[in-house]
Amino acid sequence: MPPSTATPVTIIICLSFLPLLTYLFYIHHLKRISKPLPPPTRITNLFIYPIKSCHGISISSTTLLPTGLDLDRQWMWVTYPDHKFLTIRNFSKMTLIRPSYDASTDTLTITAPAPNSMDEKLEFEIPAHPSQKWLEENTEMVRATVWSAVTPAYSYPTTLTGPFNEFFGKEVRLVYKPPVSDSPRPLAGNGQKKYLGRDASTCFADLMPVLVGSEKSIAELNERLRKAEDISIDVRRFRPNILVEGIEAWDEDRWKSVLIASTSKSESWWRRKLRTGGVVLDVVARCARCRVPNVDPETADEHKRQPWDMLMKYRIVDPGITFKPCFGMLCVPRGNGGSIEVGMRVEVMEVTESHRYVVGM
Numbered sequence: 001m002p003p004s005t006a007t008p009v010t011i012i013i014c015l016s017f018l019p020l021l022t023y024l025f026y027i028h029h030l031k032r033i034s035k036p037l038p039p040p041t042r043i044t045n046l047f048i049y050p051i052k053s054c055h056g057i058s059i060s061s062t063t064l065l066p067t068g069l070d071l072d073r074q075w076m077w078v079t080y081p082d083h084k085f086l087t088i089r090n091f092s093k094m095t096l097i098r099p100s101y102d103a104s105t106d107t108l109t110i111t112a113p114a115p116n117s118m119d120e121k122l123e124f125e126i127p128a129h130p131s132q133k134w135l136e137e138n139t140e141m142v143r144a145t146v147w148s149a150v151t152p153a154y155s156y157p158t159t160l161t162g163p164f165n166e167f168f169g170k171e172v173r174l175v176y177k178p179p180v181s182d183s184p185r186p187l188a189g190n191g192q193k194k195y196l197g198r199d200a201s202t203c204f205a206d207l208m209p210v211l212v213g214s215e216k217s218i219a220e221l222n223e224r225l226r227k228a229e230d231i232s233i234d235v236r237r238f239r240p241n242i243l244v245e246g247i248e249a250w251d252e253d254r255w256k257s258v259l260i261a262s263t264s265k266s267e268s269w270w271r272r273k274l275r276t277g278g279v280v281l282d283v284v285a286r287c288a289r290c291r292v293p294n295v296d297p298e299t300a301d302e303h304k305r306q307p308w309d310m311l312m313k314y315r316i317v318d319p320g321i322t323f324k325p326c327f328g329m330l331c332v333p334r335g336n337g338g339s340i341e342v343g344m345r346v347e348v349m350e351v352t353e354s355h356r357y358v359v360g361m
């Protein structure tokens with residue numbers, strides 16, 4: 001074919017692709033535009049679980065530390081003598097162990113029902129923010145195992161925790177990991193430096209320092225549970241730290257970073273934009289769930305099916321973990337954290353379509 005005829009043919013072919021390319025470009029672009037950042041929402045509740053797997057405490061304000069909310073999962077029960085972590089998965093009655101916090105004396109009181117008595121209680125008291133001196137005088141350093149990590153921790157004396165051996169039906173120890181230490185427990189999975197871009201650590205949480213949950217999402221799940229089995233569950237089963245009102249159920253699946261800041265109604269939007277302060281959370285992964293939410297934290301009764309079965313029907317949403325359903329978002333605080341309280345505004349700063357759960361704890 002002589003060049004003189006080839007060129008018009010090429011041009012015609014190219015031109016005929018132009019509408020298609022334009023169409024594809026717009027579809028791609030419109031999809032992005034059609035899902036703008038959600039409007040700000042607010043914190044409706046804060047929860048801490050001082051001892052891993054034990055009962056939680058609802059609070060109205062606290063400090064967000066780089067390792068998570070102050071007093072969250074800084075203690076855990078371990079086996080003796082090998083110091084292996086114990087969770088609700090091993091023993092659902094652990095949720096009946098209740099820590100309570102007295103700010104005036106800065107103490108935690110730990111109680112549990114006595115195994116062979118209706119009205120007796122097991123109880124001991126510990127400093128909520130123990131000094132180095134108190135730890136040196138009262139505890140012993142051990143190496144505790146939590147999932148695949150072995151990490152140094154302070155083991156409490158049986159003069160305090162002894163009666164709880166009876167509750168567990170075996171010899172146990174309570175161990176403590178301070179939020180600031182020379183031997184922090186590095187984050188695994190999506191929290192590793194190669195994904196997060198910085199070193200970060202937590203105390204005894206399974207994975208990340210903070211779990212954010214949405215009221216809209218738990219309401220949507222409960223609607224399904226009510227229709228199917230005439231039951232509904234409390235969001236505490238999912239053990240979130242920060243509960244937000246939410247705008248649309250499950251929108252949090254795509255959050256990538258959020259800003260938490262105090263709010264004032266009289267403030268104009270541009271003043272808010274200019275104001276510095278607040279704390280930022282990197283939303284690193286969806287939280288893949290096990291069957292722990294089947295346990296009612298008030299009674300320790302375990303439901304045979306729900307909410308596990310329902311979640312398995314429609315909440316397998318992460319390409320990185322196709323055998324577990326997701327609820328809530330795992331987050332890592334940026335910088336040094338700061339004060340946080342119920343009512344604060346939560347603004348999604350970035351969203352992503354590429355969350356992918358990295359397996360491994």
Ligand SMILES: *[C@@H]1O[C@H](CO)[C@@H](O)[C@H](O)[C@H]1NC(C)=O
Pocket residue numbers: 079084085086087089090147
């Ligand atoms: C407790 O359960 C966890 C998670 O299933 C497991 O890895 C651990 O080995 C169990 N510990 C004991 C002492 O049974």
